[in-house]
Amino acid sequence: MSDDEAVVILGGGIIGFSIAYYLSNDPQYQGRIHIVDAADRLFESASGYAGGFLARDWFDEKATPLGELSFRLHRQLADQYDGQRRWGYLGSHVYSLALDDAPAGVRGEDWLLAGTSRAQAAGRRREYGNVSAPGEAVNENGTPAWMAPQTGASWDPIAGIDDCAQVEPRRLCEFLLAECEKRGVSVHLNTRATKVAKGTTGRASVVELEATTGSSRPTSLSCSNIVVAAGCWTPRVWKTLFPRSPVEVKIDGLAGHSVLYRTPRYTKPFLNSAYGPGEQGQGKDQHISYAIYCPPTKSWTYSPEAYARLDGDGKPEIWIGGLNDNSTDLPLPNLPTDSKKLMNPARLAELRRAAVQLTGMTKPGGEAAEDDLEVVSEALCFRPVSQTGVPIIQQIPQRALGLEGGSGAKIWIASGHGPWGISMSLGTGVVVSDLIVGRKPSVDVSRLVVELPPASRL
């Protein structure tokens, strides 16, 4: 295989690295995969700051096969590489907590089910009993004692460890990066592609590169496949490389602030009551995590979601975020590393208030909870939300690129995973690798596509 057969992946988030990870399983691609990222540090985007909640089937039905495949792969990867210890992979109990002033019929997880009807969503909820660990203290309403008791709130179990799990997303990304580097994947930071031109053979392209900041001599890479996997920045990359393409890649950046914190009431991992000695690695974990979804109330105008999970060192932590911004409030910065400057203190304060209300120290007499939480970090990142509501995994035909004579290399888009990119990452990696290698994709992704102008359909 010549260097013309290399694969260039534009974007080094969880999607780019999942593709590189699975593709580099194939010996013929080892040492022939390049990840190009415009930022000077990896995982400063959604992939590094997301909640890390994984679901088996909470998706639009077009994306369900991809979601189910990914869910299985997360389990397999965690079993194979001790993911519980290394990236906090744990099955998750999931609850909906509606405070007494929540509007009837609205549930906290509803916005995540966008694209599915309420009826479908309800059909996906199974009956779960209260699943506190043995000996775990619970409040009167059944909530675990690490949460502040909420008078008059309703607390519903909505899913369990067979259908939902959690990871610490940055640690998972770092694991993928380390494995990719072992297999000779090259990572080019602070670099962006400026042009795609036809290479010397009919099936190859030359991708011209320049430094994002500072100056350096332009370089280039020859390749036979180019994957655009730049999350919210995918439309900008597309317009730069294929300015005359009639294909419109519609992906918006949906901003979300989040706070990661610790509480004195969650210092030991929750035990999994279904775990037996020696069962780790057999599809069972010694510990579990908790996810709490809350609908909007008078206390908060958005839907907070709180994830009680383990960091990669096995230390308990809580991530709180939710649908707390809309894309029109905050423009997408040029680089994810610029997001910090856009953080809105008012949004962060709102999240902190929600964290205190849900998990702060309860004062005697049932007064509002007190803030004794230790903030680990605060973040702002952007979900790449496609106009179709599902990811885009597609080869764009040569004649739809707007390049005279075509590009030579095959051009792919793998992006637009919205609020589900961590969950669907591994499946995307497998499927895009299948497609590049020329195998039948492991699951059907033929409906995860952008509309092509009629004359350019394959």
Ligand SMILES: Cc1cc2nc3c(=O)[nH]c(=O)nc-3n(C[C@H](O)[C@H](O)[C@H](O)COP(=O)(O)OP(=O)(O)OC[C@H]3O[C@@H](n4cnc5c(N)ncnc54)[C@H](O)[C@@H]3O)c2cc1C
């Ligand atoms: C607050 C929040 C909470 C979330 N929680 C969850 C969750 O619990 N579960 C879940 O499944 N998903 C969650 N998500 C969604 C998930 O994080 C994203 O879908 C996923 O991280 C997208 O990954 P990506 O690799 O496509 O994009 P990104 O992580 O955004 O990575 C894109 C990369 O492209 C790079 N780039 C930018 N411009 C260029 C260029 N010109 N050339 C090359 N590279 C470029 C960027 O530097 C970046 O490294 C959450 C998202 C947010 C914002």
